[in-house]
Amino acid sequence: MKTLIYAQSGGPTAVINASASGVISQAQKYGFDKILCANFGVDGIIAENFYDVTNLDKTSLELLSRTPSSAFGSCRHKLTNADQNDSEYRKIASVISKYNVTCLILNGGNDSMHTAKQLANYFVKTNLHCAVVGVPKTVDNDLIGTDFCPGYGSACKYIADTIQNIALDTSSYAKGRVTICEVMGRDTGWLTASASLANVNGNGPDLIYLPEAHFDKQTFIEQVQNVYQSKKRCLVAMAEGIGCGKVASLDGFAHAQLGGVAYELADFVKNTLGYSTRAIELSLPQRASGQDLSQTDVNCAFACGQQAVTLANNGTTGVMVTVIRTKDGFDYGQIALDEVATKVKYLPQEYFTDCNVTQKFVDYALPLIQGEVAQTYVNGIAQYFDLNKLTKYKP
Amino acid sequence: MKTLIYAQSGGPTAVINASASGVISQAQKYGFDKILCANFGVDGIIAENFYDVTNLDKTSLELLSRTPSSAFGSCRHKLTNADQNDSEYRKIASVISKYNVTCLILNGGNDSMHTAKQLANYFVKTNLHCAVVGVPKTVDNDLIGTDFCPGYGSACKYIADTIQNIALDTSSYAKGRVTICEVMGRDTGWLTASASLANVNGNGPDLIYLPEAHFDKQTFIEQVQNVYQSKKRCLVAMAEGIGCGKVASLDGFAHAQLGGVAYELADFVKNTLGYSTRAIELSLPQRASGQDLSQTDVNCAFACGQQAVTLANNGTTGVMVTVIRTKDGFDYGQIALDEVATKVKYLPQEYFTDCNVTQKFVDYALPLIQGEVAQTYVNGIAQYFDLNKLTKYKP
Numbered sequence: 001m002k003t004l005i006y007a008q009s010g011g012p013t014a015v016i017n018a019s020a021s022g023v024i025s026q027a028q029k030y031g032f033d034k035i036l037c038a039n040f041g042v043d044g045i046i047a048e049n050f051y052d053v054t055n056l057d058k059t060s061l062e063l064l065s066r067t068p069s070s071a072f073g074s075c076r077h078k079l080t081n082a083d084q085n086d087s088e089y090r091k092i093a094s095v096i097s098k099y100n101v102t103c104l105i106l107n108g109g110n111d112s113m114h115t116a117k118q119l120a121n122y123f124v125k126t127n128l129h130c131a132v133v134g135v136p137k138t139v140d141n142d143l144i145g146t147d148f149c150p151g152y153g154s155a156c157k158y159i160a161d162t163i164q165n166i167a168l169d170t171s172s173y174a175k176g177r178v179t180i181c182e183v184m185g186r187d188t189g190w191l192t193a194s195a196s197l198a199n200v201n202g203n204g205p206d207l208i209y210l211p212e213a214h215f216d217k218q219t220f221i222e223q224v225q226n227v228y229q230s231k232k233r234c235l236v237a238m239a240e241g242i243g244c245g246k247v248a249s250l251d252g253f254a255h256a257q258l259g260g261v262a263y264e265l266a267d268f269v270k271n272t273l274g275y276s277t278r279a280i281e282l283s284l285p286q287r288a289s290g291q292d293l294s295q296t297d298v299n300c301a302f303a304c305g306q307q308a309v310t311l312a313n314n315g316t317t318g319v320m321v322t323v324i325r326t327k328d329g330f331d332y333g334q335i336a337l338d339e340v341a342t343k344v345k346y347l348p349q350e351y352f353t354d355c356n357v358t359q360k361f362v363d364y365a366l367p368l369i370q371g372e373v374a375q376t377y378v379n380g381i382a383q384y385f386d387l388n389k390l391t392k393y394k395p
Numbered sequence: 396m397k398t399l400i401y402a403q404s405g406g407p408t409a410v411i412n413a414s415a416s417g418v419i420s421q422a423q424k425y426g427f428d429k430i431l432c433a434n435f436g437v438d439g440i441i442a443e444n445f446y447d448v449t450n451l452d453k454t455s456l457e458l459l460s461r462t463p464s465s466a467f468g469s470c471r472h473k474l475t476n477a478d479q480n481d482s483e484y485r486k487i488a489s490v491i492s493k494y495n496v497t498c499l500i501l502n503g504g505n506d507s508m509h510t511a512k513q514l515a516n517y518f519v520k521t522n523l524h525c526a527v528v529g530v531p532k533t534v535d536n537d538l539i540g541t542d543f544c545p546g547y548g549s550a551c552k553y554i555a556d557t558i559q560n561i562a563l564d565t566s567s568y569a570k571g572r573v574t575i576c577e578v579m580g581r582d583t584g585w586l587t588a589s590a591s592l593a594n595v596n597g598n599g600p601d602l603i604y605l606p607e608a609h610f611d612k613q614t615f616i617e618q619v620q621n622v623y624q625s626k627k628r629c630l631v632a633m634a635e636g637i638g639c640g641k642v643a644s645l646d647g648f649a650h651a652q653l654g655g656v657a658y659e660l661a662d663f664v665k666n667t668l669g670y671s672t673r674a675i676e677l678s679l680p681q682r683a684s685g686q687d688l689s690q691t692d693v694n695c696a697f698a699c700g701q702q703a704v705t706l707a708n709n710g711t712t713g714v715m716v717t718v719i720r721t722k723d724g725f726d727y728g729q730i731a732l733d734e735v736a737t738k739v740k741y742l743p744q745e746y747f748t749d750c751n752v753t754q755k756f757v758d759y760a761l762p763l764i765q766g767e768v769a770q771t772y773v774n775g776i777a778q779y780f781d782l783n784k785l786t787k788y789k790p
Contacts, residue, residue: 012567040569069563076568161777162680168464168779169683172407173471174435200776280678285557288564291686294775369775380689380764381595382556384563388597 002102004309007038007045008137009108009115010076012069012288013151014158015301016137017385019107020072021065022305023135024053027103030313034099036393041075042106042115046091050393060385065302066373067384068290078111079118082125089122096123096130099395103131103312107305109138109149110342113320117337120318131312134320134337135304139287141190144345145335146322150304151287153297153368156194158289159183160204160369162282163195167203167235170278176233177276178224178269182262184286186241187211189347191286194365195237196357206234207355211241212347214354220265221272223355228275238262240281290382295371300330307332325367397497399704402433402440403532404503404510405471407464407683408546409553410696411532412780414502415467416460417700418530419448422498425708429494431788436470437501437510441486445788455780460697461768462779463685473506474513477520484517491518491525494790498526498707502700504533504544505737508715512732515713526707529715529732530699534682536585539740540730541717545699546682548692548763551589553684554578555599555764557677558590562598562630565673571628572671573619573664577657579681581636582606584742586681589760590632591752601629602750606636607742609749615660616667618750623670633657685777690766695725702727720762 004027008016020037027035035054038044051072056064064071082089096104106116113134120132136143141152163181170179183192189210198204206227209215227234240260262279270277304321311319311334319334351361375382399422403411415432422430430449433439446467451459459466477484491499501511508529515527531538536547558576565574578587584605593599601622604610622629635655657674665672699716706714706729714729746756770777 008567012564043569067563068560070567073569074567157775160775161686162684164776164779165463165684165686166679168462169407169679172403172465172469174438174468197776200774201778201781278679281676283675284561284564284673289557289560291556291560366775371775372772374769377767379595380552380555380761380766381559381593383596384559386596 001033001100003034003036003099004032004103004105005036005038005045005099005101006105007041007107008070008072008074009041009106009112010074010138011109012074013137013139014068014154014288014290014293015150015297016107017067017071018065018298018301019135019137019150019305021061022302023105023309024056025061026306026309030309036099037072040073042077043075044073045095046088048095051387051390052393053390064385065298066290066293066375068288071385071387076111077115079115082118082122086122089119092119093123093126093128096128101130103133103309105133105135105308105312107135107137109140110143110344113143113337114341116320117318117341120337124317131315131317133308133312133316135308136320136322139191140185140188142188142344143340144343145320145340147325147330148323148368150297150301150323152190153294153300154292155191155286156197156365157294157369158286158292159191159194159282160197161292162286163205163237164198164201164203166280167198170233170235174232177278178228178234178236178266179278179280180236180238180262180266181205182238182240182260182279182281184282185211185239187344189239189352192237192239193347193352193357193361196362197365197369205237206231208237208357209239209242209355210347210352211239213352215242217268219354221269224269225273228273238265290375290384293373294369295373296368298373303330303332396428396495398429398431398494399427399498399500400431400433400440400494400496401500402436402502403465403467403469404436404501404507405469405533406504407469408532408534409463409549409683409685409688410545410692411502412462412466413460413693413696414530414532414545414700416456417697418500418704419451420456421701421704425704431494432467435468437472438470439468440490441483443490446782446785447788448785458778459780460693461685461688461770463683466780466782471506472510474510477513477517481517484514487514488518488521488523491523496525498528498704500528500530500703500707502530502532504535505538505739508538508732509736511715512713512736515732519712526710526712528703528707528711530703531715531717534586535580535583537583537740538735539738540715540735542720542725543718543763545692545696545718547585548689548695549687550586550681551592551760552689552764553681553687554586554589554677555592556687557681558600558632559593559596559598561675562593565628565630569627572673573623573629573631573661574673574675575631575633575657575661576600577633577635577655577674577676579677580606580634582739584634584747587632587634588742588747588752588756591757592760592764600632601626603632603752604634604637604750605742605747606634608747610637612663614749616664619664620668623668633660685770685779688768689764690768691763693768698725698727
């Protein structure tokens with residue numbers, strides 16, 4: 001009797017469930033006696049709150065692979081340092097022993113990889129034979145060691161298509177506005193940069209501002225004015241992280257209540273230049289829309305899930321699966337969790353200027369948005385995998 | 396030699412170009428010598444700024460029919476009363492005579508139907524033999540005399556799917572937030588009500604507030620609290636028109652700068668109940684997304700365009716095309732512009748309660764979101780009709 005546990009962690013993405021699908025189908029292939037998905041991540045492991053997916057059928061697995069958000073529930077549970085207080089570790093270890101878990105797959109971003117690392121180290125230290133492998137997931141694309149993070153590709157595709165829709169809308173009048181679109185990304189500009197992909201059709205933003213670049217309000221105003229004077233409109237993509245206390249001239253932003261920089265800067269443009277403005281926050285749908293999935297992203301997410309099970313089943317522990325770009329597509333490798341946890345990958349300098357991205361960024365990102373995924377609609381509404389149709393596991 | 400002119404007016408929708416496609420293909424069928432699309436609506440007629448689409452090919456017409464926003468450009472030009480100053484009327488009449496225009500098709504909402512009415516009356520009065528027919532278009536769905544307004548169906552589908560995506564995202568943690576989604580609609584709640592269609596899958600909002608209903612802040616807080624206490628989360632769909640000076644207890648909203656009621660009420664909930672909150676403004680994509688078109692809406696928009704040409708070509712003037720619901724689908728009729736112009740259709744009382752919609756609304760709206768439209772993607776980005784590939788008309 002051997003068991004595999006899979007848990008989702010951190011913020012949802014549009015393809016984390018594709019990784020779940022890859023994990024489950026690969027575990028089925030390897031003949032695990034029991035495959036359990038924790039409900040609400042590590043919290044579900046501690047509470048012994050599981051869904052039994054050992055015999056989940058192919059149709060459900062296919063539907064799961066194109067269902068946005070975290071189908072099994074997520075959490076932001078941070079484990080304390082085991083040296084200081086190991087009570088949670090002991091509880092998790094007891095669950096691992098009780099269910100005879102040989103593989104634990106954690107699917108998440110930076111913080112989740114830190115948790116995976118802590119557990120992997122604790123299991124080794126306590127001679128518990130359970131392999132811990134991380135599956136990368138974050139729309140932020142800020143994990144090191146992997147070509148990209150599954151979730152990022154679909155977010156890019158959604159953002160680029162949405163920016164194009166907004167560009168078409170704002171160009172329908174002879175005299176347009178200054179439209180400032182706020183894109184997710186507090187520390188890194190990966191998502192905001194993807195707005196540039198709408199330029200495939202010439203419908204991208206005129207100006208793009210990333211947290212990695214120096215931002216100066218006066219220069220910004222001049223850049224907006226230059227575009228507006230020649231085009232009678234100006235479309236701006238702005239990372240939410242612009243002015244998060246990093247840039248002195250931008251203090252006073254009221255992120256928490258007011259939705260952030262787009263509103264603040266739209267007001268600033270209006271008051272300074274007198275132009276009509278509009279602020280648009282792309283908000284949650286950019287990370288969890290089911291209407292604009294990238295098939296490439298879904299495929300990579302699924303394959304990362306498979307690879308995690310292959311590694312863990314072979315006894316490899318303390319690693320995260322990585323995506324490797326090849327001439328023909330993507331391959332999959334591994335990196336030690338020690339190297340990944342809590343580190344952040346910023347855009348390299350050659351990917352951006354002070355108010356736009358470079359062709360090098362486009363060359364990097366464009367392959368990630370290739371291919372579309374047709375959803376199933378019933379009664380006009382997209383149908384997704386429904387956790388409520390599963391029953392909770394009772395040992 | 397006979398000419399047809401088509402002009403788009405008012406805010407963009409996802410299917411106004413399907414109406415354009417219907418107008419053009421029907422005019423081609425009737426053998427018009429010249430088919431001209433005004434660039435930027437009535438402004439384009441006055442400036443004699445036209446695109447010649449007489450021979451626009453079938454592939455382009457098909458692509459146009461699924462291209463969001465106003466492809467030929469729109470305007471918000473309001474004509475003065477002809478009795479006071481008829482200079483613009485005389486200019487338009489001279490263009491009509493110069494190009495031998497026998498049919499003028501105006502595609503728009505309330506204000507545009509008023510313009511159509513003014514021109515139709517002026518042409519009759521001055522013995523100018525040019526039929527003026529209006530094609531309904533508005534996501535707001537507030538034109539009277541028609542079962543629905545093309546544009547509304549696709550907006551409903553986008554809103555319902557987006558609300559479902561948000562519902563899945565916000566339910567991924569054991570303890571959720573109060574999420575307030577702000578939907579377009581200053582005076583009427585048609586769009587906000589459509590959020591309820593996500594309930595087809597049980598993923599709709601817990602609470603829905605429309606401008607037509609009485610809104611009381613204290614009752615709202617109690618309703619949010621009740622939902623939150625039982626579900627540990629609460630999803631609210633809120634019309635932007637709530638509190639637009641109509642409701643005394645809601646004055647102090649800062650719509651212009653801050654994106655409106657959602658942010659204000661999220662703050663109010665946070666300060667009153669201490670819950671974590673998030674405000675989401677669905678913004679422009681709800682009226683002009685190409686990623687979630689309703690095939691029913693596209694078909695009706697196209698047919699309305701065809702019907703307008705049929706009516707105008709038969710010499711009927713001063714009418715707007717109407718959509719009539721039948722047992723099997725939709726049929727098309729007409730209504731005098733005098734009856735339509737500047738009037739507003741509100742949700743009937745039996746469609747809503749103080750904090751939700753009724754089954755009668757769902758029965759009304761669900762048929763409008765049926766069917767999906769597959770877009771063409773090149774290099775990962777949706778491809779649309781590109782006006783820049785047409786040349787301007789030179790008489």
